[in-house]
Amino acid sequence: MTLRRRLSAVFVVALLAVAGLATGAAPAVASNLEGGHWAHDGLAHSQIYFVDHTGAFWPVTSATYKWNEARGVDSYYVTRCPSSRLHCTDVYEFNDPSQTFYGETFLPLTDGNGHFRWNAAVYLNDATVHNSTQARKTTCQELGHVLGLDHQYTNTTCMMQGDAIALHISVTPNAHDFDMLHGLYAHAN
Numbered sequence: 001m002t003l004r005r006r007l008s009a010v011f012v013v014a015l016l017a018v019a020g021l022a023t024g025a026a027p028a029v030a031s032n033l034e035g036g037h038w039a040h041d042g043l044a045h046s047q048i049y050f051v052d053h054t055g056a057f058w059p060v061t062s063a064t065y066k067w068n069e070a071r072g073v074d075s076y077y078v079t080r081c082p083s084s085r086l087h088c089t090d091v092y093e094f095n096d097p098s099q100t101f102y103g104e105t106f107l108p109l110t111d112g113n114g115h116f117r118w119n120a121a122v123y124l125n126d127a128t129v130h131n132s133t134q135a136r137k138t139t140c141q142e143l144g145h146v147l148g149l150d151h152q153y154t155n156t157t158c159m160m161q162g163d164a165i166a167l168h169i170s171v172t173p174n175a176h177d178f179d180m181l182h183g184l185y186a187h188a189n
Ligand SMILES: [Zn+2]
Pocket: 018, 019, 020, 021, 141, 142, 145, 151, 161
């Protein structure tokens, strides 16, 4: 993870980018939380709105519905951000052959309670993702980052980095991902 300021024209705070690299490995970890999460804002569940700006190649709809199975945090698929702009994550596709990652998520900094202070953004790379399996895995992973999950190093979950076909990586989350989210959001604020 690296600190990026690519979106500084839009976001007034520095953003944490989580890139889905085409290569890379790291030691196994028990927790795959990134450290931040979305505030409840007085609601029973935290709400996240995924605002889909992509075309049909990118399965933002199905990925959102799958993540919505997580307990304690509600994911909504929309094509326009609610007027409140509360917890909106814009999901874009782009085509940049100079970028080697499949997808990249920009997370805002967190406040003292670990709550993200502003909205997130997801970029899905048309230049590196060429088949529907990779598109499903990458979309699942970037949306998982938005909810607060980091990578896992097992191919039973979309949170593993790499080539989904060559490495037989799942295109959906696993039980560990859902357990981590349940724990992350199982509090009152
Ligand atoms: Zn990633």
